[in-house]
Amino acid sequence: MENKLNDQKISSTIETEVLVVGAGNAGMMAAAAAAEKGAQVMIIEKEDSINLLRLGLAGVGTNAQKRAGMTIDKYELVEYLAAFAQHNVDEGLIYHWANNSAEAVNWVEDNILKPHGAHLRAEPDSLVTSSAYQGFSTENDPTIDDETFVSYGTWFQEKIAALGVNLSFKMALVKIIKEGNVAVAAIVKNISSGELIKINVSKGIILCTGGYSANEELLKKWNPLALKKNVYNDSPRNNGAGIVSALDIGAIKDEEPAECIFDRGLVPVGKKTEEMYVQTATYEDWLWLGSHPLLKVNLRGERFANESVPYQFTVNAASKQPGYLYAMIWDDNFDEYAKQFHTLGCARVGFPGYMANAKKLREDTQRYVDKGLVVQADSIEELAEKLQLPAENLKKTVLRNNELVKMNIDKDFGKEAYRLTPINKKPYYGCILGGRILCTSDGLRVNKKMEVLDANYEPIHNLYAAGNDSGGFFFGSYPDRVPGLAASHAQTFGRLAGQSAAK
Template identity: 30%
Template sequence: MDDNKNIENNSRRSFLKGGAAAGAVAVAGVVPGVALASGGDVIGHPAEEGHKWSWEQPVEPIPARHIKKEVDTDVLVIGAGLGGLSAAISARELGVKVDLIEKNKFPAFRGGHITAVDSSLQKKMGIENDSRQIIRELVYWAQGRVDEELIRTFFAKSGAAMDWAIDMGKKHDLDVTMWEGYYKGPDYTEQPVTHFFHEKGAELSYLYGNSKGIGNAALVPAMEKEARAQGVDIHYKTPSVQILRDEQGNTVGVIAGKKGKYTKFNTSKVIIATGDYASNREMMQRYDPFALQADAQIYFPNKCNTGDGMIQAMQAGGAMQQHEPHAAVIHLEAGAASYGFLHVNANGDRFKNEDVNTQSKSCTKELQPDGIAWTIYDRDWADQVKSQVDANLAGGLFYGQMWQPWGKGFNKEVEIETQAAHINDGKVVVANSIAELADKMGVPAKQLEQNVARYNELYELQNDVDYGKRKELLTPIGKPPYYAGKLASTVLTMCGGLSTDSSLLVRDENRKSIPGLYVVGAAQGEFFANDYPTICPGIGHGRCLTFGRMAGIMAAGGDVDKLLPSIMV
């Protein structure tokens, strides 16, 4: 369990004794030139003044005598996640030889929300999206510090990529539906773009962070089966170590494996699909130090997202995206659900308009004393949340429900079961008075009582003159028992990556594309900046699927516009 706990200073996080959800325990392979912190899971080391980042150190070529085997292939994919498997299958469908290497002993996957627009499923359900407006909002969210052409390409081709995945899923007895739990508000509104796969007959609930046969846990294993059936050669426990280029700058291969037993893959087409770097503290300190303040970091397989592909690409002459800081997906995954109730800090004081998304709450919380925050509500909480979500007043992650299928409404019974589990592990505390609740929270009783009384006044007024929350989301706190849920900011993905052109090729510091070196998924840059935009839930996985398929087609020499037709955006 402890492997997924705090990625930074634990001392100020002792109130989170409930802990984060755990994953499996596969760790990163060693990358030449990367310093490994001694004695633990954390990769990298803190920087000092005048420090040179580890990936900037000279890297010696691996001597030929250390290479025990050579493999000739047409396309080599690095990473067996959603993006890598999409790329490998897409390339293999065109008849070329494809090898896929993965440092873990099984595929990597997490979550399951996948953004796409104009898919066959959306058309069937009568769901329409204004892609042009969504693109404008994404560019606005990033303050224009992204590659708009790359974003437009995604929206033009995401529907066709989703249809391809849907057809594949049917071969492996998977269904797909739309998520209806997205946030709905007059100013902040998430878009109905989120698809998720599930096994036929799966119980579409997310009880205490657990689900079976839903999301990428269903889709990615099915994709692995499809890759094997198509003839992709998959090499597990084979970490990429060095990306090779010739004197003309062309990509010529990859050295992979473990020291003393390296395999050299000879190829002119390499697709980097190695994920993000949220388990690499040195990279986080370099590209987004704010994210280090989060309470927890969750990934699966555990701690394997160490930025290997990005580091190796930089060592081979590639560059990271131009804009910093990088965006980070920081949600309330490791703690209690926040809903839209009164939020207070460690002093018992209200500190925000709670009518916002999980990303905003996670980040705002970090600016409070000791980074501590709670959500406060009374015995009517479940009916209040269901009423708000079902009336399309609110929702989103950790307010609505993770796998709420289209047209089914908020499942109150499952939410009550989840809260009971949170009470059992200390993420939610219960009391018969506000003073008793304050004592269990460790906050000043007088301050909490005053803030609850003030919040009740605002409810009676039906006007939040303090923070401006919509009156429809104001609820009284007056019926015991009273509840306080601990909010825990959780880094899921770092969303900055390699400089990427519109053909998904890695670029160097002069913004010149490197022939034959593609990048997809979270290792790809230029798509996000500053903050992760939550208006399209699942857009990170969406670009894994869409750009993975694009890169596989292009690397195999296929016609991407014919095989992945665009919509007008």
Template identity: 25%
Template sequence: MADLGWDEEVDVLVVGSGAGGLTAAVAAADAHGSVLVIEKSGEYGGTSATSGGGIWIPNSPLGREQGLEDSEEEAFSYLRPQSAPNVPDGVIRAYIRRAPEMLGWLHEKTPVRFTSVPYPDYHVEYPGGKQGFRTHLPVPFDGRQLGADILHLRAPSPAASLFGIINWRFDETYTLLFRPKGWQKALGKMFWRYGSDLPHRFRSIKDRHLTLGNALVGGLRLALKERGVPLRLNTGLVELVREGDMVTGAVVEQKGKRRRIRARRGLVLAAGGFERNAELRRKHLPGSADPTISGSQINNMGDTIVAAEKVGAALRNMHSTWSAPVFRVPGEERARLSTIERALPGCIIVNQAGKRYMNEAASYHVVGRQILENDRPGAGTQPSWVIFDATFRHKYPMGPLLPLIPDALQPKGVRKIMRKADSIEALARQIGMSADALAATVTRFNADAERGVDTEFDRGGPAYDKMYGDARVQPNPTLAPIVKAPFYAFPIYGGDIGTNGGVVTDEDARVLDEGGRPIGGLYAVGNNAASVMGESYPGAGVTLGPAMAFGYVAGRHAMGVND
């Protein structure tokens, strides 16, 4: 046993195994540190593994290869007015400067690969906004390289896989969504790719063709293995140990036994937010305290944020989330994020008074906030209702409600919440709203859809809206009339995919106390830290991008690499 009662000593201890934590661990190991990663659950990857895996990196070399003209100043002019006033300029500039560096290091030193994609910023109309190529998606990764560790990788969310089992690429998602000529062949290839993975198929249903968030985490896990960095599952943080001005280690629990682990150079908190903690939701968040309204994975209980606060860490923006419209299927432990469906032509979202109240095709953060902020007596929005017709039902998915599969063969939980009627008026009565009001709303929307211009909320006007529209529908790929019976209604809620308030950090990802002073040896990244984005969501990948950029910074800084 080491001095001061330590059971184990390392240079850097990382708490949490999402993309931010794994990046910090690899960076510290590359700076010649002895590193340990602990994960309280039995699976690694955290929320990152269940996500789309995208990272928002302005002014990146990959973007420039695609013809993007960008600069640090343009990125700053875009982010600064969207971020919260209490986020310092220096932290925003640190992210903009270090993120491309982190991406270059990943490509040079690890198996992780990204590609820059033509995905517009969520508010491209703002100064400094770009039409594409700041968002980067992970390249598919061969999970066979992980050996037995593939069995402990957290599965993707149902929205990031086919039937919740077969991993798909972004282009395959579009092929199955719009079903162009030859789509059956593409689907057959996906089934063959999955089914022919023998003998693994007899051992596990887990797909070893890793895509999206699974590809990102898989590549980082292999980077850890190549460096001999241990990742210890079922090992949770109990408390941080502070001695004077320094956090020197932690008490952890593994299989019912507690151990004291000393972190000689630094301890990195990277264990996500608190969205699955009903008590903390009730204390800090507007809207529902029910954790199942979150689309995040179930282990994000805020343990590490509470532990940091106990040793003097300041907190910021604890009321804020990565807001999102979500579907809630009875029997499922997490909500399902609605990303694509709302922009598809032939559907609208109405409140309980039967009226539209927003642009349904806006980014999910904006739509989620609109649902939360418009909930009021007589015009409730929790839930709101997505209204669509038989044409939409045949062509497109609506969350867990899949096209081409008859209503009677949909899962029991889906059938339980779906409403269906032969007229708009009858549908309104089923969901408890004024038949006249809903009919008037649909009539006005249909007239706008025929002209291709949403006169109420400009749906399809902003560049982002068209990203998920159906390009075959013109002049506006997000608008089509709702006219063909039977008509459907599906409940949709204002939820989240995680919290984004947390521990206050500086440009080096160091945790600060209430006086703005760094607590020696303590770092925080990802949703453990108050987001550099404040309460905004400027583009796809602004959650994982900062998590990984500041993870890279934290790992290096802890080891004394001060760039």
């Protein structure tokens, strides 16, 4: 009866073989893969542009890595990822990614980059200095000159157009229609006109809408702590529509939350975490320095964790402190300290980081001094006052930090000696930080064909999911020491979903 009622409101009907919902890393790859297999493909995207934001692509055994003479131990990597998640994952899916990641990465290089004079450069120098900072050289970066990133979104659009894919913007998924155990159609809304359109599919619907980090109601339901740990959401497109539409027809999802959080969210002094959840697509008030292992203290001015851990771990640790937020304290030599830290991925100084050099890092930080989100002072007492931190506590913490530097050993939290830095050169700097959630990653349960599963762990036929709509791969925190994993997970599984749906 519900389907009949919806049919009465439909303004038009479209026929296609494969419908891809969402034009991001997963969706664009899914569409290309299905079209290459000869399927008639349509992509709908609720915004007015595609969403290829992530540049670094992880892979195991890519052509770029072979050119660089690099070898990654697949079994060590997969076990690291499973152990990172406390094995709250489908380990077979992680192996499935590792076994198919090179094909997906190579496809991007051969079909999207090389025709435009670009290529992938393998990041060669992951550094393993302790169990807290084990890294893997998985990242492959699109570039022309091996010194800067190149964006390839427009080239990808040209490619899928050449493959005959119909890409329609301002079209939002409303619901999926299932007959028996087969997904047969989707009801979508033309956002510009308000009209409802029925899209009949003969081969498959592939959900690639991202997670639900922009939907505060779903966060309250599935991941309430995220609203306390995070003060920014950097994926305002991700409203959970794909996941909800599948749950409505009997699908199952991960039962525990997973998320990717960066430790770069600047908070105005005096602002409380419950007063902020800024939705931004432009990385508003994003402090690159925030991911560097400088001194970090709770709102009582006390150190609370090893700062040399994955980005999200600092935010997690702060969630066990008063007020959920924390402060970072440093001195005027910070651009020199950055050279010795050897951070990985986007936080590093120099390509493939987003700060080209230490000078650029200083300039980026100065932007927020000028804006008042980073404060300067000539004494620790003055800095504490400006940050609204207890002055005596902060003075003791800074004194202890400087003692540990002189001893060349972190007796309190075990940070590597080369990451211990003094606070003794004026002016002193400080800021209040909170988490920035990039995405949620607890998605729909899928099998290796990327088919969405029902409560009996059987596939709902013709329904697929990839990217952050698909689950079983992540748990809790994102493993940022495997650079490029999120984009590669999306593209690799998008490609597999497209190939499955086209059969």
